[in-house]
Amino acid sequence: MDIVVFGAGALGSLVGGLLAREHQVTLVARDPHARRVAGQGLRVVGELDAHTRPRATTEPTHEDLSCDLALVTVKAYDTEVAAEVLAAGDPDLVCSLSNGLCEGTLAERLGDRVLAGSATYGAELVGPGEVRCTGVGRIHVGEFADDRLDSDEDDAASDRAERVAAAFRECGLDCTADPAMPRRRWEKLAVNAGINAVTALARVPNGALADGPGREVARRAARETARVARAEGVDLPDERAVDAVDTVVAETAANRSSMRRDVESGNRTEVDAINGAVVDRGRDRGVDTPTNRTMADLLRTWERNRIGE
């Protein structure tokens, strides 16, 4: 496959670097990372080990963007720019691995070429040309369109999602074509709404939510997310969302969540695409989301005042 990874920071470099084992990959990244990858290749260290030679650029051409698959791995707040740039090319398929509900923004520009994706691999950029895998996880890809809202795990995944998943597996990535992607996206949103916001506000590792008051706040945020999902027609029971939070807390106990890392390094967070999205969608559907609203308000208060911290 001819694959473009748009926004190759931590996650995009990990996935793109591994995909370059078998496919023609172009990373759209920032300098000096792009320059180093173009000159010396990309090194994957940590829980996985690889040295590959994807192409890398800061300014993709129309030809670069006319590929079989464009993977979008920017932070959620950059999705609109990614959509705009990709729409200037002609990718056959586009799939976002970002957290938050980003596919709708991509589909507004790119139509039914858009697949939904989610990733639970852990990645950190060590420096130019080098990415660390901090956790071997799993990738899911599938359709997200309205007519799939009530699909479940027993249905068949689409052919194009199967094709993408097979291309990932060829390179050693754990990837499954998921027939019930709408539920998986909302389940991941519930996990991020609970864990990311609480750990960022309380400055604790994910494992601190195994018990005590933090656990209750995370669970409330997840339940609210499940309620909004159901109001949107996605069959996500409360217990399933809460179980997903508990499982991820146990599996990533030592992790600093991405939102906590953003707050601790003074960077903008993905609150608008996570807790903010739950609040907005809830408002549209008449579902009250007080826990998500309070956490989004607190995080936005921090964001407004972070300069000079």
Ligand SMILES: NC(=O)C1=CN([C@@H]2O[C@H](COP(=O)(O)OP(=O)(O)OC[C@H]3O[C@@H](n4cnc5c(N)ncnc54)[C@H](OP(=O)(O)O)[C@@H]3O)[C@@H](O)[C@H]2O)C=CC1
């Ligand atoms: N890292 C992880 O372990 C995981 C991350 N995720 C999700 O994946 C997404 C990406 O996360 P992560 O990789 O950590 O974030 P990063 O910030 O490391 O990567 C995003 C990269 O995209 C770059 N970028 C944005 N716009 C452009 C552009 N127009 N042209 C070129 N490059 C651009 C950014 O550069 P700049 O900052 O200069 O704008 C940045 O380097 C997030 O939604 C995150 O929640 C999901 C699972 C795991």
Ligand SMILES: CC(C)(CO)C(=O)C(=O)O
């Ligand atoms: C799953 C979890 C919560 C792991 O830390 C994550 O996705 C994140 O930190 O953004």
